[in-house]
Amino acid sequence: MTRKKITAALVGNPNSGKTTIFNNVTGGRQHVGNYPGVTVEKKEGYKNLGDKEFAIIDLPGTYSLTAYSQEEVVTRNFIVNDKPDVVIDILDASNLERNLYLTIQLLELEHPLLLALNMVDVAEDLGVKINDSKLSQCLNGAPVVRTIGVRNEGTDAMLLAAAEASDNKQSNGFKLDYGSDVEEAIKKLEPLLVALHNEIKFPVRWLALKLLENDVNIEKSLAKLSSSDSVINECDKIRIELSHKIGEDVELFVAGQRYQFVGKVYLQIADVRDAHAITTSDKIDKVLTNRLFGLPIFFGLMWVVFNLVFTIGDIPSGWIEDAFGKLGEFIGSVMSDGPLKSLVVDGIIGGVGGVLTFIPGIILLFLAISILEDTGYMARAAFIMDRMMRKFGLHGKSFIPLLLGFGCSVPAIMGSRMLENPRDRMITILVSPLMSCSAKLPVYTVLIAAFFDPSVAGNVLFSIYILGIVLLMIMASIYRKTLFKGESEPFVMELPPYRVPTLKSIILHMWERSSLYLKKAGTIILAASILMWFLTNYPSEVEYSKDYDALTVQAEETYTRQVSEDVLAPLNIEDIEQNEQLTALVGEIQDVNTEFDEATAELGEDSAEYAEFETAKTEKMQQIETDNPELYASAAKYVELTASLEEEKTHLENEQTGEKLEKSYSGQLGKFVEPVIQPLGFDWRVGVSLVAGVTAKEVVLSTMGTIYSLGETDENSKSLKHALAQDPNLNPLVAYSLMVFVLIYSPCLAALAVMKRETNSWKWPAFSLLYGTALAWVVTFIVYQGGKLLGFGS
Numbered sequence: 001m002t003r004k005k006i007t008a009a010l011v012g013n014p015n016s017g018k019t020t021i022f023n024n025v026t027g028g029r030q031h032v033g034n035y036p037g038v039t040v041e042k043k044e045g046y047k048n049l050g051d052k053e054f055a056i057i058d059l060p061g062t063y064s065l066t067a068y069s070q071e072e073v074v075t076r077n078f079i080v081n082d083k084p085d086v087v088i089d090i091l092d093a094s095n096l097e098r099n100l101y102l103t104i105q106l107l108e109l110e111h112p113l114l115l116a117l118n119m120v121d122v123a124e125d126l127g128v129k130i131n132d133s134k135l136s137q138c139l140n141g142a143p144v145v146r147t148i149g150v151r152n153e154g155t156d157a158m159l160l161a162a163a164e165a166s167d168n169k170q171s172n173g174f175k176l177d178y179g180s181d182v183e184e185a186i187k188k189l190e191p192l193l194v195a196l197h198n199e200i201k202f203p204v205r206w207l208a209l210k211l212l213e214n215d216v217n218i219e220k221s222l223a224k225l226s227s228s229d230s231v232i233n234e235c236d237k238i239r240i241e242l243s244h245k246i247g248e249d250v251e252l253f254v255a256g257q258r259y260q261f262v263g264k265v266y267l268q269i270a271d272v273r274d275a276h277a278i279t280t281s282d283k284i285d286k287v288l289t290n291r292l293f294g295l296p297i298f299f300g301l302m303w304v305v306f307n308l309v310f311t312i313g314d315i316p317s318g319w320i321e322d323a324f325g326k327l328g329e330f331i332g333s334v335m336s337d338g339p340l341k342s343l344v345v346d347g348i349i350g351g352v353g354g355v356l357t358f359i360p361g362i363i364l365l366f367l368a369i370s371i372l373e374d375t376g377y378m379a380r381a382a383f384i385m386d387r388m389m390r391k392f393g394l395h396g397k398s399f400i401p402l403l404l405g406f407g408c409s410v411p412a413i414m415g416s417r418m419l420e421n422p423r424d425r426m427i428t429i430l431v432s433p434l435m436s437c438s439a440k441l442p443v444y445t446v447l448i449a450a451f452f453d454p455s456v457a458g459n460v461l462f463s464i465y466i467l468g469i470v471l472l473m474i475m476a477s478i479y480r481k482t483l484f485k486g487e488s489e490p491f492v493m494e495l496p497p498y499r500v501p502t503l504k505s506i507i508l509h510m511w512e513r514s515s516l517y518l519k520k521a522g523t524i525i526l527a528a529s530i531l532m533w534f535l536t537n538y539p540s541e542v543e544y545s546k547d548y549d550a551l552t553v554q555a556e557e558t559y560t561r562q563v564s565e566d567v568l569a570p571l572n573i574e575d576i577e578q579n580e581q582l583t584a585l586v587g588e589i590q591d592v593n594t595e596f597d598e599a600t601a602e603l604g605e606d607s608a609e610y611a612e613f614e615t616a617k618t619e620k621m622q623q624i625e626t627d628n629p630e631l632y633a634s635a636a637k638y639v640e641l642t643a644s645l646e647e648e649k650t651h652l653e654n655e656q657t658g659e660k661l662e663k664s665y666s667g668q669l670g671k672f673v674e675p676v677i678q679p680l681g682f683d684w685r686v687g688v689s690l691v692a693g694v695t696a697k698e699v700v701l702s703t704m705g706t707i708y709s710l711g712e713t714d715e716n717s718k719s720l721k722h723a724l725a726q727d728p729n730l731n732p733l734v735a736y737s738l739m740v741f742v743l744i745y746s747p748c749l750a751a752l753a754v755m756k757r758e759t760n761s762w763k764w765p766a767f768s769l770l771y772g773t774a775l776a777w778v779v780t781f782i783v784y785q786g787g788k789l790l791g792f793g794s
Contacts, residue, residue: 003053007082009104011082012090014061016374017118019043019150022058023089025159033476035264049159061640063098066103066215073217074506079111081200086112088158092151093130097266104258106382107174110203114146114165116158119150122499129271135476138265140174150502153451179258180249183214185242192231199225211235212242212496213251284498285380294384301377305368305404316360342537369400369415372500392473393480398428402472405435409751412437413758423484427476429755430768433747434472436465439697443742446701450721460736468743471779478703509563535666536692542663548656554648559645566637576638579779585628585635591622593639607755614629656709661703666691680741680780690741694769696748733792745776 010019025778044060054408079087084625091099096117100278106113117130132144145161147154189208200207200221210218212235222228239250246253273527288297335341353793372378387686389398394745399414412432419425436444444464559752568574576582596617603610625632661667662684670688677687685704693700704724724730752765759765 003051005053006056006163006166007055007057007084007088008159008166009057009059009079009082009084009087010090011059011079011087011102011116012061012094013095013102015065016061016092016095016099017147018090019058019119020149020374020502021116021147021158022056023148023504024502025054026056027504027508047159049156050161053189054159054162057082058695062100062102064484065109066213076109077265079106079109084111086162088162088604089112090116090147091120093117093125094118094128096128096130096270097262100262101258101266103139103175104262107142108176108203108206108209110206111189112165112168113142114158114162114686115139115142116147116154117144120146120147120148127272131269131271135269138268142174157564160361176258177262178209178220178254179246180214181242181245182212182254182257185238187234188238189632192234194232196222196225196228212239213254214239219431221237243593279297288377289380289384292741294380298381298384299371301381305372306399313360313364314457314647320359320423339537339540343533351376365509368508370510371501374499374506376498393476394424394431398424401428404433406435409435409747410754413751413754417758423480424758426764427479427484429758429764430479430771431472433466433478433726433751433768433772434475434744435741436468437697439748440742442698444739445698446721446724446768447735447739449729450724451732464739464743467740471744471775473777474755475638532575535669536661536664538665539663542660544659547653548652555645555648555652559641562641563638566641567634571634578629582635584632584640585624585631586638588624589621589635589639592617592624593643661688679783679785680777681737682741683729686738690745693742694749697742700742731785733787736787737780739778741776742785743776744779745773747772 011020011024017085022043022045025047027047045056045058047054047056057078059075062071065072065076078084086107087106097271103113103115112239115135117135119134122129123130132146136142136144137791143165145154145158147158149155179184186208190204193204193211195209196207200218202210202218207218212223219232222232243250245690276357287293297464318325332341332345335344369378372381378400394402398416398419401412403634404415405412409432412435413429416425416428416432438766448460567576571582572581576586596613599613600610603613616710625636628635662670666688667684669691670684673687673691674682674684677683677690682690689700689703692703724735746752747765751771755765755768756762
């Protein structure tokens, strides 16, 4: 069956329930992207209903069609340029008078329009009854339908009414009378604009009205046309003349006329029982926005969100990491050694796994944000924090993404899209990487454990977190006064009634964000991982300072000789397997050692728990010796020699890897940047680690482990802590300086990739990388050189 295709644009105020209706109607048949050239999100969905196929566009939430925000410009340009078959205006029936202001402007665009009275149940609970037919009559017959978006009631009827409205390609002829003076000015302008109408497509009367309101966006569009200078000049004269006549700014006068009309309409269509009744939302707000309890409650909720995203999220992240680890082991076992195997296992599988470990946190983040937004609490949170944040050039809403920055910069940057003003959004994006994300914490942990006494370790860590917050505030203030100067956006936000969010809306919200992250950021991260693999593995042929193969053979020969002399010869055997009791005893001793190593892997050697396990191990060994007095010494010696051989081979292998890394392209890069970082107390090893850390801050540790000939390491690696502490080039001051640098310098590639997506430009990620690294150098230089002057460099 061939279906009739209808394009419907959903328009409405923020919190009118527009997106809930869109999600309910389209379900999983959605596509999310950005409008060309702007960061405003574009949602498209599809719905089949009877013999009709609807393509539904969820336009950005907006209070009007002026040119003060990208959302407003995008909405009106889409209606005029893309010409949807019908515009569906979603009206919050519980706030109808305010919502009708946008309706009047939509009618003036002379496009087929359907009014959807949403949340009529909420309006009735508030004692407000709306006369649908009277509303339609007041607006020249514009059709009206009723919906309850959260319960998905009336949406099919809405679509059918939209299809009927789309059949009428002519507007309903609505024309608001702005008074004799304004109407006279419009009549003067209309003949001048008729010739330009076809080129910029807006209705002539609407165009004349916008020019009288001094709409900068429209003037810019006209200025691009040939022979428009004379028209613009005449428009300016008429506007100035009109302003003198009415005695005030034309834009304010026109807005006032619209509000007067809306007020008169509302009085005719609405029956309000008790305008002063205290609603349930008002009662809740008395607690949640209270001057005394508001902040503690808010911080408590944020603590819950923080732990949900970055504690619970670690569990599935660990599963994903383990799964990719096993996949890497499997692929490694079936592929022959060589560059291709290294690329697939270390570069591709490792890179994809690194990207996917972010997904659980992303999903949980948007679960929390969606619940807070849909319940109506997010608006209250921004209201509570606005006064504090504004002192440092930030908006109240900035606090939410910045708080999430303690877990990861990726969701922090993505969370900045909740800010409507582009300046506030950009400042938040640029300063959010200054928060100490969870990826930086392992670096802090290792350095603090290696160079600082446990009694001051907590204070050292706390100082790094505080430094990040202080720098964030300073940089936000600087940005507000330089790159993004201008009047601060006033904090204007509707406090919607509290609602129970729909499960469908929450799931769709999580899915669209998570899939977008995978598609956009994932590909860039994968490419970066492959690039870093190449830089650390090539050139493949290097001239080593030692013959590692010969040294390995020598170690094996020495081991064989010692085993023969100290274990086999005294027992008159040529191999330990000739003595079953000895073989079993060796296995028993090795099991005790393995059990001890696993139990103490994450314990400090000076801890009480470590001492308890050590005592238990000693007791087990003594019992084994008591049970096997004749063979215990030989078995223990064999275990000791075998462990010594493995340790020696591992040391040679890691030393060879470290030397290869030093002579690789990344090592050469470390040597190249060494003169720049020497004033900070860093050598080439630290330089390579910091360069590698641009991919992800955790990579700083693994790179250090490789350079220090230790192989794979993490924050629990005692060997890395020991090696760092033994390095003569490192000391507590250098370690603290390194923590400061890691805190501030370039965001990781995942953050840069998401930053590119959110700003639609590589300019800002490049700026963030350069400014962050420069700021890190300056602050670290002050810390290191200042520390040396104070005598802390020894």
